[in-house]
Structure formats: C-alpha cells, structure tokens
Amino acid sequence: MRVVEPVVELARGLWTTLRMMFDKPVTIQYPEQKKPVKARFRGRHVLNRYENGLEKCIGCALCAAACPADAIFVESSENTDEQRYSPGDRYASTYEINMLRCIYCGFCEDACPTEAIILGDQYELSFTDRRQSIYPKEMLIQPVPAGGKPTPQKTEPGVYTRSVPEMKDPQD
Amino acid sequence: MNFLLVLEWLIKGFVLALVLLGGFAYLTLYERKALARIQSRIGPNRAGPWGILQPIADAVKLIFKEELTPAKADKLIFTLAPVLTVVPAVVITAVVPWGPSLDIFGYHLNLYIANVNVGVLYIMSVASIAVYGIVLAGWSSNNKYAMMGGLRSTAQMISYEIALGLSFVSAVMLAGSMNMLEIVAAQSGYWFHFIPKWFVLLQPVGTGIFLIATLAEVNRAPFDMPEAEQELTAGYHTEYSGMKFALLFMAEYTKMIAISAIGATLFFGGFNGPFVDRFPWLGPVYIFIKIFILLFGMIWVRATFPRIRYDRLMAFGWKVLLPVSLALVFITAVGIILAQHFDNSVLLAVIPVASLLVAGVAVAMVDRTLRRKDYARR
Numbered sequence: 001m002r003v004v005e006p007v008v009e010l011a012r013g014l015w016t017t018l019r020m021m022f023d024k025p026v027t028i029q030y031p032e033q034k035k036p037v038k039a040r041f042r043g044r045h046v047l048n049r050y051e052n053g054l055e056k057c058i059g060c061a062l063c064a065a066a067c068p069a070d071a072i073f074v075e076s077s078e079n080t081d082e083q084r085y086s087p088g089d090r091y092a093s094t095y096e097i098n099m100l101r102c103i104y105c106g107f108c109e110d111a112c113p114t115e116a117i118i119l120g121d122q123y124e125l126s127f128t129d130r131r132q133s134i135y136p137k138e139m140l141i142q143p144v145p146a147g148g149k150p151t152p153q154k155t156e157p158g159v160y161t162r163s164v165p166e167m168k169d170p171q172d
Numbered sequence: 173m174n175f176l177l178v179l180e181w182l183i184k185g186f187v188l189a190l191v192l193l194g195g196f197a198y199l200t201l202y203e204r205k206a207l208a209r210i211q212s213r214i215g216p217n218r219a220g221p222w223g224i225l226q227p228i229a230d231a232v233k234l235i236f237k238e239e240l241t242p243a244k245a246d247k248l249i250f251t252l253a254p255v256l257t258v259v260p261a262v263v264i265t266a267v268v269p270w271g272p273s274l275d276i277f278g279y280h281l282n283l284y285i286a287n288v289n290v291g292v293l294y295i296m297s298v299a300s301i302a303v304y305g306i307v308l309a310g311w312s313s314n315n316k317y318a319m320m321g322g323l324r325s326t327a328q329m330i331s332y333e334i335a336l337g338l339s340f341v342s343a344v345m346l347a348g349s350m351n352m353l354e355i356v357a358a359q360s361g362y363w364f365h366f367i368p369k370w371f372v373l374l375q376p377v378g379t380g381i382f383l384i385a386t387l388a389e390v391n392r393a394p395f396d397m398p399e400a401e402q403e404l405t406a407g408y409h410t411e412y413s414g415m416k417f418a419l420l421f422m423a424e425y426t427k428m429i430a431i432s433a434i435g436a437t438l439f440f441g442g443f444n445g446p447f448v449d450r451f452p453w454l455g456p457v458y459i460f461i462k463i464f465i466l467l468f469g470m471i472w473v474r475a476t477f478p479r480i481r482y483d484r485l486m487a488f489g490w491k492v493l494l495p496v497s498l499a500l501v502f503i504t505a506v507g508i509i510l511a512q513h514f515d516n517s518v519l520l521a522v523i524p525v526a527s528l529l530v531a532g533v534a535v536a537m538v539d540r541t542l543r544r545k546d547y548a549r550r
C-alpha cells in the first residue's frame with residue numbers, strides 16, 4: 001500500500017520546477033550582449049595580410065580545390081615589382097566565397113600554404129538576396145595593418161621572390 | 173423597467189467583457205513569463221518595458237495576418253465555430269460575484285451581472301456549450317487532425333464534466349444554495365477567529381478533483397490531448413489562421429480565467445478576505461489575487477507534468493475521478509446531516525477526514541494498478 005509516496009512524487013516534481021523559478025536566468029540579451037566565441041570557432045572567412053601590407057593570398061586556388069561545397073572561386077594574375085599585391089609570382093585578382101554554399105568546415109584553412117585564409121569569429125551573416133551571398137575579395141580581406149602600405153605596392157626587384165614564407169608548425 | 177438599471181447592466185457587461193479581453197491578453201504574457209522563469213529564461217521583454225506591450229503586438233499581428241479557409245471546409249460552420257467557442261467562455265462569468273455591493277456617490281452598485289438563483293447550474297450548462305464550438309471547428313475544417321482533435325476534446329470534456337459537476341455538488345450542499353452569492357456568503361467568517369471558512373478546508377479532495385477536472389475542461393497540459401502538437405499538429409484549430417485563430421485562442425484563455433474565477437468563488441471564499449466587510453472595494457482585489465494564484469497553478473502544472481496517454485486520461489476520468497467524486501457527495505451529505513442532527517458543527521470535520529481517507533484509497537489503488545506488470549504493456 002503506497003498512499004503518500006505517489007503524491008509526494010508528484011509534489012517533488014512540482015517543487016523542482018518551482019525552485020527553478022528562483023534561479024538566475026541564463027538568457028543572453030543577444031544584440032546587446034554577445035557571448036565571446038571559442039578560440040577555434042569557425043566563423044566567416046578573412047583574408048590576412050603581412051605586416052607590410054602585402055596580401056598573404058598567392059592565388060594558388062588550393063582552397064577552392066579543397067572546398068567540399070565548391071563555394072570558393074579564385075582567379076589569379078601575375079605580380080610585377082611595379083604593381084605587387086603579394087610575395088611571389090601571382091596573386092588572387094578575384095576571390096569570391098559563396099556564403100550560401102559554405103559549410104564552415106575549415107578545409108580551406110587547412111589547405112592554405114600561406115595561412116592567408118582563416119575562419120574568423122564573425123558569425124553575423126545576413127543578406128536578403130542570393131547575389132549578396134557571394135562575398136568578394138574586398139569584403140573578405142583584412143584592413144592594412146598600421147605601418148603597412150596598401151596594395152598594389154611598388155617594391156624593389158629581387159626581394160619578394162618567395163611566395164610561401166618560412167613557417168613554423170602551428171601552435172593551436 | 174428602470175432606464176438607469178438597464179444602463180447599469182450595459183456598463184457592467186461592457187466593463188466585464190473588456191476586463192476579460194484584457195485579462196486574456198495579459199494572461200498570455202503572464203503564462204509566457206512564468207514558463208520562461210521556470211525554464212531559467214527571461215521571456216518576452218522586447219515590446220515595451222518588461223514586454224508589457226507584447227500582447228498588443230501579438231494582437232496586431234493576428235489581425236493583419238491572412239485568413240485562410242480550406243477549399244473543402246464547411247464555410248458557414250467554419251466561421252461560426254470560433255464564435256461559438258468564445259461566447260460561452262465570456263458569458264460564463266456573468267454569475268460570478270466580483271465583490272460585495274458598493275455605494276458609489278449614493279448609488280447602490282452590485283458587482284455581478286446577474287444574480288441567478290441556480291448560478292452553479294448555469295455555469296455547468298454554459299460550459300458544456302463550449303464543446304460544440306470545438307467539435308464543430310474540428311469537423312468543419314475537413315482535416316483529419318482537426319477532426320481527431322475535436323473528437324478527443326468532446327470525449328474528454330464530457331467525461332470530465334461529470335467529475336466537475338459532482339465536485340460542484342459538494343460546494344452546493346455545504347452552502348445549501350446554488351446561488352453564487354449565497355455560496356460566497358456561506359464561506360465568510362472564521363473558525364477559531366483565524367481559519368477562514370473556505371470550502372477548500374471542508375472539502376479538500378473535492379477541490380482537488382475540481383482543479384484536475386478544470387485542467388481537462390479547458391484542454392490544458394497535462395490533459396491537452398485535443399491540441400497534442402506531436403500527434404495532431406495543432407488539433408482542432410489546425411486549419412485556423414488570423415482572427416479566427418485568435419478567437420479560438422481567446423476562448424481557451426478566457427475559459428482559464430473564468431474557471432479560475434469559479435474555482436475561487438466556490439472553494440476559496442470568493443471575494444472574502446480580511447476587512448472586506450469594512451472596505452467593500454477590497455473584494456475585487458481579493459478575488460483577483462485568488463484568480464492569479466489559481467492561474468499560476470495551471471501554468472505551473474503545465475511546466476511540470478508531461479501529457480498523459482489518451483486511454484489513461486479517459487480511464488482516470490471514468491474509473492477514478494467519477495467514483496471518488498460520487499463518494500465525496502455521499503460523505504458531504506452524511507457530514508451535513510450528522511452536524512444538523514446533533515446540532516454540532518464540529519461534526520462537519522467528518523467531511524475532510526473521510527474525504528482524505530477515500531482519496532488515499534484511490535491513490536493506493538491507482539498506484540497498484542500502474543505497478544502491475546501487465547498494465548504497462550496494454
């Protein structure tokens with residue numbers, strides 16, 4: 001004979017929910033408060049520059065080859081010492097990512113020989129038109145760092161012959 | 173017929189309808205806020221400070237939404253059904269006394285619309301009409317889910333109305349009248365100068381059955397079978413949109429308020445409270461507080477318990493609530509006759525004691541049945 005226990009069980013359920021009312025709400029008031037993303041978060045892509053302002057991207061299109069969703073389109077052109085965009089022979093004259101196709105897998109990041117493309121911490125992407133979903137190079141590239149010059153730069157001949165810099169193994 | 177009297181009725185009816193509509197709007201906000209707090213959220217807080225303009229935003233949205241009528245629906249009944257659902261929900265509150273009589277500027281004002289001498293019977297009959305609206309809404313939509321929802325709702329409401337009616341009977345017997353005002357008057361005063369003479373203390377099990385049956389009556393969780401989202405998309409209002417949907421929604425929430433008001437009146441002393449005889453305007457405040465607490469109970473139960481299976485719902489209604497409430501009617505009658513026969517009102521204590529015993533037996537039997545191994549398989 002269980003007379004009290006079934007009622008106590010129901011009351012315990014009610015007590016649990018009532019107790020939760022006095023908990024601090026976990027809500028984050030999104031547009032005003034933002035939760036910082038994790039260090040390895042894969043958000044919208046950025047194209048990096050060297051400290052002197054030259055673009056890291058050399059237009060090799062390895063990212064486009066690695067992309068499982070075929071979201072990246074790269075077209076490369078020749079660098080000259082008069083009009084230099086990046087170290088080495090070539091640079092990306094067109095660089096487009098279709099944000100509707102991208103699945104944020106980060107394979108482009110892994111494929112990049114110069115660490116030019118990085119999936120950043122930006123996650124607020126919105127557009128009202130399919131055409132706006134294609135992000136051109138101007139939207140992806142980082143601003144010129146302080147002390148650097150904008151591209152194209154006029155450079156000394158024989159300095160920037162190497163397209164892939166000397167690199168250490170990644171720490172992260 | 174006194175012209176002033178007609179004007180008074182008109183104004184009172186209008187004010188009550190407005191209060192119910194406003195109450196409905198803010199009940200949705202109250203429910204969303206309370207549910208959110210239980211789930212460690214904040215709830216709506218964008219429209220106006222603390223979200224107080226949220227109901228207005230919802231109303232504007234619903235008014236301007238496109239209204240669809242399915243091509244093969246029965247147009248007349250499809251349009252009529254929401255009206256048929258909402259009218260009883262509003263009309264039912266006409267007999268609820270909201271407070272004692274007031275004297276304003278020398279004018280004697282009664283805080284109820286109608287003083288019907290069979291008020292409880294009126295409530296029962298009007299509440300049953302609401303079933304028609306729901307079953308017609310489900311049938312005329314020409315949609316199998318809506319139909320299922322409507323039928324479930326009918327079966328459930330009719331089954332639980334019996335237990336509901338029998339729990340009313342104990343309150344009626346204790347008060348010796350079906351008149352709502354006299355039921356409230358019978359609950360005024362105190363035992364030992366501090367325990368209010370509310371019927372919830374004389375008939376706790378009857379109150380419990382009333383509260384359970386009302387959950388089924390207004391199709392609230394855990395008895396929200398007619399609107400079981402996982403099984404029936406939205407139940408009887410699947411095909412409704414725009415203002416017609418708003419009417420069905422309104423009927424549901426207005427019924428919650430109405431049934432809480434009735435519960436407060438029948439079992440929780442109505443507008444009685446400290447100092448209400450000296451300051452009559454405290455009456456509406458007290459009944460408002462009681463309705464507020466009962467509504468919180470409904471929201472709280474919704475946040476806690478999962479929906480129960482349909483066959484168990486019906487089994488619980490017919491095999492548990494009906495016999496227990498019949499036993500309660502018998503016990504109440506015996507208690508009243510004992511008290512009258514020996515002219516000693518202490519003997520009324522037989523009622524709560526015997527009722528709790530019956531409830532204990534019922535709980536034990538339900539528990540034993542649910543623990544039987546072959547029951548779970550069925």
